[in-house]
Amino acid sequence: MTAALTPRRIGRRLQGRPTSDGAGVKLNRVFAHGQGSELDPFLMLDEFSSYEATDYLAGFPSHPHRGFETVTYMLDGHMLHEDHLGNRGDLKSGDVQWMTAGRGIIHSEMPQQRAGRMRGFQLWINLPAAEKMKPASYRDIPAAEIPIATLPGHVAVKVIAGELESDGMAVAGPIQGLSTAPLYMDVSLPARATFTQPLPAAHAAFVYVFEGRVDIGGAGLEKGQGAVLVDGDACVITGAGDGGRVLVLAGKPLGEPVVQYGPFVMNTAAEIQQALQDYQAGRLTA
Ligand code: FE2
DSSP states (O other): OOOOOOBOEEEEEEEOEEEEETTTEEEEEEEOTTSOGGGTTEEEEEEEEESOGGGTTTOEEEEEEBSEEEEEEEEESEEEEEETTSOEEEEETTOEEEEEOTTOEEEEEEEOOSSSOEEEEEEEEEOOGGGTTSOOEEEEEOGGGSOEEEETTTEEEEEEESEEEETTEEEEOSBOOOTTOOEEEEEEEOBTOEEEEEOOTTSEEEEEEEEEEEEETTEEEETTEEEEEESSSEEEEEEEEEEEEEEEEEEOOOOOOOEEETTEEESSHHHHHHHHHHHHTTOSOO
């Protein structure tokens, strides 16, 4: 016997803001740290989407990170990642890179195309204090290793992290076992089709519509709009209009103080000072 699930409702809407980062890449910043503890453990979500090479060609030349994870999900395009450990990874359409900066990584993320569409997301997920100084690591996950579940109503779900549990089906994504228990899914919803995913009641949950429109608890969300979902133990989304495509993100809050300075995310101002000193002295990653 299964208890009935309580669908979460929209607690707060978030509208992305145009910005630029790296050497001048145009971005839509869906949210950033400081926009509410209900997003904990997530720190930032950037969307990049353009057919104009001048919006992305400058890329993200060599830069550091410490204290968190970055997840890059390419929908269209080709980027090359290189880091101080000598790792190189091609990110092509549908691929994901899950990078754990830990105590430090210095890397570049550069477009490998001179024209055409570049589209995708970069999500920043915090690490608990106990893991902020662990050695850097990353995983390149090719599109072919990301399961796509087809559910009733022709709902299609790419499961990047965590486990899909919908309509009696369980599908595990390639990323499992992290302290923040992240769920990261790309859900395509035809008109009037409904997707239901159980979520632990204490976990943060966020949806972002990047194509079309959807309905959550009777409220509409359209392309470019995000929402924090609150009060319940399931995410229930229905395709509206001609249907929609959404990122569904959930994770276990850390409940720790967060001090961010650019690409460093630590628990205290002293730890940020240390990161800056380490970076300047060439020992960020040592
Ligand atoms: Fe980076």
